[in-house]
Amino acid sequence: MNYQKSQQILDEVKKAKRILLNCHYGADPDGIGSTLALKLVLEKLGKKVDVICPSKKLSQQTNFLTGFNDITLGIDFYSFDFDKYDLCMFLDTSDVDVLTGQDRELIINKFIVVIDHHQTFHLKNDLKILDTNSSSVGEILYKVFKDWNIELDQQIAECLLTSIIGDTGTFSYTGATSETLRIGSDLMSLGADKSMISDRIYRGEDFRILKFWAEVLSRIQIDKEYGFVWSTVPNNIYKDYEDLPAVKSKTASIFAPIVDGTDFGFIGIEEKPNTFTVSFRGRTDFDTSRIAEELGGGGHPISSAVRMEDINFDDAVEKVLTVCRKYANKKV
Ligand SMILES: [Mn+2]
Structure with a gap:
């Protein structure tokens, strides 16, 4: 097991029918890539999954990812109906402001799973994997999916590699370890295109x-x-x-x-x-x-x-x- 909590999270996932995921306010490639990877995996497990984001607009640099167009934008968390969901899973989101785009206390009466690599953490939640040594949430999820015995396909690999490339400056920041590179290598073997992803993130600016x-x-x-x-x-x-x-x-x-x-x-x-x-x-x-x-x-x-x-x-x-x-x- 890479993470002690992996099994407990999988048990919660198995119990749930409808699962809500988030892309954080002003979502970056790690936020988007990790969320869409988890969406694909949960759907493989037969779950109905919705993805919401408080931002009205997202950068189009990761629009090649499967599920990008399924993200519901401009969500107001304070009027959103959480009732139809059995489980909420929030990724790459260190704080309520980042979750909702608003600086107000938020109470969600649902079981919440948080998977993150940020140091500060203020969300009240029930179950979390917090790995501050990890380059990105994409890297954490790769290890969680191993714990869950999920067979990764090209689409999932592309989402995870996008997360990692986005949060490591294409493997150059100090957070990118030898393990990050090993995971990147595996994701490339699964068909994720490192050069395309890196070009889309770092060489695709609006004039x-x-x-x-x-x-x-x-x-x-x-x-x-x-x-x-x-x-x-x-x-x-x-x-x-x-x-x-x-x-x-x-x-x-x-x-x-x-x-x-x-x-x-x-x-x-x-x-x-x-x-x-x-x-x-x-x-x-x-x-x-x-x-x-x-x-x-x-x-x-x-x-x-x-x-x-x-x-x-x-x-x-x-x-x-x-x-x-x-x-x-x-x-x-
Ligand atoms: Mn991140």
Whole structure:
């Protein structure tokens, strides 16, 4: 057994007829790929499966995955009817905000299974597999499916490899271990196309995102003393680009962790007037989640985020910089 809880989760799955899965708010390739892989496996087991997502629009970069068009978008979790489901399974979702896209307490009177690799965890749930050493939920699920003796086919392999490639920068981030590569190799043998997936995720941008990046890069600054870079974009600029899916996290992943001599970086975006979202990305083994947590957010050491509400742009930037310098390693 890779995970102690695998059998218990399988027992719950076997009892259920209708199962609800989620793609988290602003779902990324790991969120989408892992959810669609689980959907395919549950359907093989004879279950009726629905997938819901609070975002109104998803990035089309993973639209080649089986089941992508079956995801029901724009779901309001606070009016959604959970009654017809016997079981809810939430993947790659560390927090209620990420689950629902809203910062409100949510009570679901259903048996809930959570499978995740995030460090901070605030959902009240009944059964979870939490493996923070895993590169991605796709990697965890691969091992869960082994525990369940599921024979993987090409479609499932493609979903899982999409998850792993999405969360490891095509096997390049520190989270990608020798085991991740072994799993990737097995998924390729099953017919998942690594090059196609990687091209779709990393070389399939909307031209307009480059214009947004020009705005971000024209504002980028470096703190050489504390070893970090940052850029902050006010709402009057961001509003022209807010329809681009996952634009905030993607921009941070590309530009925040790449500057020599830094430990981390952040991109701060005023997503609505007086609402400021900050995405931190680590470049070294520096733990950015401590900064995000102090500001009220969370995440992994290498990737974390916070949304700050009812705060004006300048105050938000100052507050974030102060906390960054509190935790940063002084360089000079
Ligand atoms: Mn993930």
